[in-house]
Amino acid sequence: MAQLLTWLLLPLSWLYAGVAAIRNWLYDIGWKKSEAFAVPLLNVGNLRVGGTGKTPHVAWLVAELLRQGHRPAILSRGYGRQTTGPRLATAADSAATIGDEPWQYFQQFSPAAVPVAVAEARRLGVRLLLAAHPEITVIVLDDAYQHRAVQPALNLLLTELVRPFYTDHVLPAGRLRESRAGARRADVVITTKCPPDLPETTRAAVAQYIRRYARPAALVLFSSYRYGPPLPLTPETPPCPAPPAAALLTGIAQPGPLRDYLESQGYRIEVHADFPDHHAFQPADLEKLRAQWQPGWPIFTTAKDATRLQAPALQAALRGLPLYIIPIETAFLADGAVQLRQRLPAPPALNL
Incomplete structure (x- = not known):
C-alpha cells in the first residue's frame, strides 16, 4: 500500500x-543573488525533512572551531x-x-561566549551577529x-x-525538500547515525551511490x-537507577537510535x-506519562527535549519525575575528523 501511494504521488513530487530546480537554477546563473560576507559561513543541512543529526554535527563544528582558535557564532532559523x-539569544530567552x-x-x-542568533532571513541574522559581535571569525x-x-x-x-x-x-511522495541533484552543491557529504564498526566495504558502497x-x-x-552517561535534569534529581526498567520521553524526529542505545545498556x-x-510539551503529556510510570524507573530524554521541558508551565507536572538527559556527541569513522578539519577555514591569525 505504501509503495502504491508513493507511485500515485510521484506526479506531485515532479512538480x-x-x-x-528552477529556483536553484536562478541562483546558479546569478539572476537571484547570494550574499557573501566578510567572514566564512559553514552550512550544516540536508535534503530530507526530519532529523539527520544536524544538532550534534553543529556542536562538533563549533567545538572544533573553538579548539582551533576561532571566534565562532551560530545562526539558526529558530x-x-x-x-x-x-x-540574539540572551540568558533571558528560552526554547519558546x-x-x-x-x-x-x-x-x-x-x-x-559563542553568540547564538535566530532569523528566518539568514542574511539579516548574519548582519545582526556581525554588528553585535565584530570579533566573530x-x-x-x-x-x-x-x-x-x-x-x-x-x-x-547530512544524510542518514x-x-x-x-x-x-521529493515531497509528497518522499521526504526530500529538493531533488537528489541538490547534493551537487555539497562540499562534504556525511552519512550519519552509522554503527561505529560499519565495515569498510559498506562505506565504499554507500560512497559509490553518493558520488x-x-x-x-x-x-x-x-x-x-557517542552517548554519554545520564545527567539529571535538575539538581534535585537523585542518581540514575541501574537497569533494567525505564521510561523514555522524546519529541525528536528519530528517537530509534537513542532507544537502541538504552536497550544495549x-x-x-x-x-x-x-x-x-x-x-511543545504540555502538562497533560507529563501527567499521562506519570500515570504509566512506576517509582524506581528512570525517565530518559534528550538534551533537545530538555530545553522544552524547562518551561515554567511544566514545572508542577514534572515534580517528582526523575528525568535524565542522555548526552549525544558526533564521532567520525576512520579518519573522517582529520579530513573535515582540513576543510575548515583557518583562524585569521593563521592565514598567510
Missing part, C-alpha cells in the same frame, strides 16, 4: 522538484519559536523565544542548505545511513553517535512517550 525576526535547538546551543556554548549555519540567499564557504550535507537521500523521493550525485571533489564521510523501555519533532 515540487521542478519548482525547486523553528517553532514564538517570536519572529532576527534575534528562540527555538529548542538554538536554546540548546546557547546553554552548551555560553561558557565559551566564522558563522555556523544550522539547517540552511536550501537557504541560498547567503553564500556558504563550506556546505555540509538507513534513509539515504539517494533512495528517497552519483555529489561533485567529484566532495568529501564523503561517515559519523556515528541493559534498560528495558517499559513506556515510550514518543511525540513529534519540536513538540
Whole structure:
C-alpha cells in the first residue's frame, strides 16, 4: 500500500522538484543573488525533512572551531519559536523565544561566549551577529542548505545511513525538500547515525551511490553517535537507577537510535512517550506519562527535549519525575575528523 501511494504521488513530487530546480537554477546563473560576507559561513543541512543529526554535527563544528582558535557564532532559523525576526539569544530567552535547538546551543556554548542568533532571513541574522559581535571569525549555519540567499564557504550535507537521500523521493511522495541533484552543491557529504564498526566495504558502497550525485571533489564521510552517561535534569534529581526498567520521553524526529542505545545498556523501555519533532510539551503529556510510570524507573530524554521541558508551565507536572538527559556527541569513522578539519577555514591569525 505504501509503495502504491508513493507511485500515485510521484506526479506531485515532479512538480515540487521542478519548482525547486528552477529556483536553484536562478541562483546558479546569478539572476537571484547570494550574499557573501566578510567572514566564512559553514552550512550544516540536508535534503530530507526530519532529523539527520544536524544538532550534534553543529556542536562538533563549533567545538572544533573553538579548539582551533576561532571566534565562532551560530545562526539558526529558530523553528517553532514564538517570536519572529532576527534575534540574539540572551540568558533571558528560552526554547519558546528562540527555538529548542538554538536554546540548546546557547546553554552548551555560553561558557565559551559563542553568540547564538535566530532569523528566518539568514542574511539579516548574519548582519545582526556581525554588528553585535565584530570579533566573530566564522558563522555556523544550522539547517540552511536550501537557504541560498547567503553564500556558504563550506556546505555540509547530512544524510542518514538507513534513509539515504539517494533512495528517497521529493515531497509528497518522499521526504526530500529538493531533488537528489541538490547534493551537487555539497562540499562534504556525511552519512550519519552509522554503527561505529560499519565495515569498510559498506562505506565504499554507500560512497559509490553518493558520488552519483555529489561533485567529484566532495568529501564523503561517515559519523556515528557517542552517548554519554545520564545527567539529571535538575539538581534535585537523585542518581540514575541501574537497569533494567525505564521510561523514555522524546519529541525528536528519530528517537530509534537513542532507544537502541538504552536497550544495549541493559534498560528495558517499559513506556515510550514518543511525540513529534519540536513538540511543545504540555502538562497533560507529563501527567499521562506519570500515570504509566512506576517509582524506581528512570525517565530518559534528550538534551533537545530538555530545553522544552524547562518551561515554567511544566514545572508542577514534572515534580517528582526523575528525568535524565542522555548526552549525544558526533564521532567520525576512520579518519573522517582529520579530513573535515582540513576543510575548515583557518583562524585569521593563521592565514598567510
